[in-house]
Amino acid sequence: MSISDTIAAIATAISPQQGSVGIVRLSGDRAIAIAQQIFKAGGKQGWESHRILYGYVRNPSTSAIIDESLLLLMKAPRSFTREDVVEFHCHGGIMAVQQVLNLCLEQGARLAEAGEFSLRAFLNGRIDLTQAESINDLVGAKSAQAAQFAIASLRGKLAQSLKYLRGKCLNVLTEIEARIDFEDDLPPLDVEWIKAEFIAVSRESQQILATADRGELLRTGLKVAIVGRPNVGKSSLLNAWSRSDRAIVTDLPGTTRDVVDSQLVVGGIPIQVLDTAGIRETEDVVEKIGVERSRQAAKSADLVLMVIDASVGWSEKDAEIYETVCDRPVVLVINKIDLEGGMGEGFPDIPIVETVASQNQGIEDLEAAILKCIHQDAIAAADLDVAINQRQKACLLRVVQSLEHVQIAIADQLPLDFWTIDLRAAISAIGEITGEEVTESVLDQIFSRFCIGK
Ligand SMILES: Nc1nc2c(ncn2[C@@H]2O[C@H](COP(=O)(O)OP(=O)(O)OP(=O)(O)O)[C@@H](O)[C@H]2O)c(=O)[nH]1
Numbered sequence: 001m002s003i004s005d006t007i008a009a010i011a012t013a014i015s016p017q018q019g020s021v022g023i024v025r026l027s028g029d030r031a032i033a034i035a036q037q038i039f040k041a042g043g044k045q046g047w048e049s050h051r052i053l054y055g056y057v058r059n060p061s062t063s064a065i066i067d068e069s070l071l072l073l074m075k076a077p078r079s080f081t082r083e084d085v086v087e088f089h090c091h092g093g094i095m096a097v098q099q100v101l102n103l104c105l106e107q108g109a110r111l112a113e114a115g116e117f118s119l120r121a122f123l124n125g126r127i128d129l130t131q132a133e134s135i136n137d138l139v140g141a142k143s144a145q146a147a148q149f150a151i152a153s154l155r156g157k158l159a160q161s162l163k164y165l166r167g168k169c170l171n172v173l174t175e176i177e178a179r180i181d182f183e184d185d186l187p188p189l190d191v192e193w194i195k196a197e198f199i200a201v202s203r204e205s206q207q208i209l210a211t212a213d214r215g216e217l218l219r220t221g222l223k224v225a226i227v228g229r230p231n232v233g234k235s236s237l238l239n240a241w242s243r244s245d246r247a248i249v250t251d252l253p254g255t256t257r258d259v260v261d262s263q264l265v266v267g268g269i270p271i272q273v274l275d276t277a278g279i280r281e282t283e284d285v286v287e288k289i290g291v292e293r294s295r296q297a298a299k300s301a302d303l304v305l306m307v308i309d310a311s312v313g314w315s316e317k318d319a320e321i322y323e324t325v326c327d328r329p330v331v332l333v334i335n336k337i338d339l340e341g342g343m344g345e346g347f348p349d350i351p352i353v354e355t356v357a358s359q360n361q362g363i364e365d366l367e368a369a370i371l372k373c374i375h376q377d378a379i380a381a382a383d384l385d386v387a388i389n390q391r392q393k394a395c396l397l398r399v400v401q402s403l404e405h406v407q408i409a410i411a412d413q414l415p416l417d418f419w420t421i422d423l424r425a426a427i428s429a430i431g432e433i434t435g436e437e438v439t440e441s442v443l444d445q446i447f448s449r450f451c452i453g454k
């Protein structure tokens with residue numbers, strides 16, 4: 001990727017007949033020159049930075065008017081990429097933005113690669129790598145909480161903590177290296193201080209590491225399968241939970257034949273809920289396929305809600321179904337507790353929730369049980385405002401590990417050079433998170449996940 005050329009892309013989602021405004025973005029040395037070729041501002045409007053011009057985009061070779069639009073000019077370095085940036089705010093849909101983009105390309109801009117605007121913002125020092133990654137998180141956020149975490153990180157929350165940790169490590173490294181070079185001229189190393197610094201850095205790293213699971217959940221969400229015998233109220237549960245009539249409910253066993261899914265958000269975590277066909281032996285060809293799909297859904301789920309009928313109690317058939325799903329977290333939902341019944345015995349020792357799905361009762365308990373099951377109940381209440389991703393987690397684990405090695409080197413009274421090897425590794429691992437020490441291939445991997453125009 002060359003940073004010297006001027007890039008262009010459509011920055012908004014495009015689809016026919018949708019979106020009242022579409023934005024085409026230009027960034028680079030020639031952004032303004034290109035814009036001046038194709039945009040005619042009305043009246044005496046000047047091309048000043050951070051002003052919006054009103055006018056027409058026209059094809060310079062044919063003079064044909066392409067769109068009526070607004071133009072936003074942001075001169076370097078006061079722009080997202082720290083380069084000259086021009087945005088055309090066009091009419092939405094497909095045609096206007098597509099044609100404006102084509103004109104930009106005809107005038108010498110190059111089509112931006114995925115994430116290239118953000119990459120430039122990073123390379124030009126406008127944002128660090130944690131902030132760049134959070135931009136992608138914000139765009140992809142599936143819940144308000146995921147968006148909130150992304151914004152906190154975008155505002156530098158994670159970067160700040162990491163900078164502080166890196167600073168501490170660098171301080172210690174300077175002290176040690178000074179002793180290696182000028183041992184005789186300096187007072188002896190304060191080893192107790194060094195140990196305390198390492199403990200502090202490790203502790204804070206662990207705290208940040210503890211947010212990784214939540215980060216993963218917020219990003220990828222959770223798949224929950226509702227399984228059980230026919231007619232126990234699985235579809236009623238899906239409907240009550242999603243406050244919809246998504247699944248067909250009848251009093252006939254074997255109503256649901258296919259997997260029906262619904263998207264929910266629980267405690268900030270996006271959840272895909274799968275309602276499945278009741279599991280039983282059957283000769284019906286369609287139902288048989290449905291039952292097989294139920295089993296597959298349960299297998300693919302992160303968590304299973306095993307529903308039983310309170311009026312029937314825990315039966316042998318339930319036990320058989322439980323056997324097939326118990327290799328993953330299971331919450332037992334005892335539904336129809338409004339009916340008289342015998343609960344039987346032999347329940348597995350798993351979290352239990354009682355519901356009356358047909359009357360929307362017990363959903364709050366169900367959500368609390370799920371959060372508890374995936375260890376998110378305490379965290380939901382805690383005041384955590386960042387959540388790291390898997391890449392950041394891997395780097396931070398290396399930080400903690402390297403610091404452990406230094407502590408061992410200290411305890412074993414190894415020469416100072418040995419201390420610095422692992423300390424440098426810790427510093428470089430932090431630098432890999434923030435982008436201070438990062439390879440091009442890592443950057444490629446990160447930014448290629450972005451959308452075009454970001
Ligand atoms: N009394 C009572 N009836 C319920 C409750 N939940 C569901 N039902 C009724 O039980 C019957 C079966 O409900 P469904 O939700 O279709 O059951 P299902 O488990 O999806 O059934 P299949 O799709 O056949 O596997 C319907 O008549 C529901 O109205 C409940 O909590 N109490």
Ligand SMILES: [Mg+2]
Nearest residue numbers: 234235255256
């Ligand atoms: Mg059903």
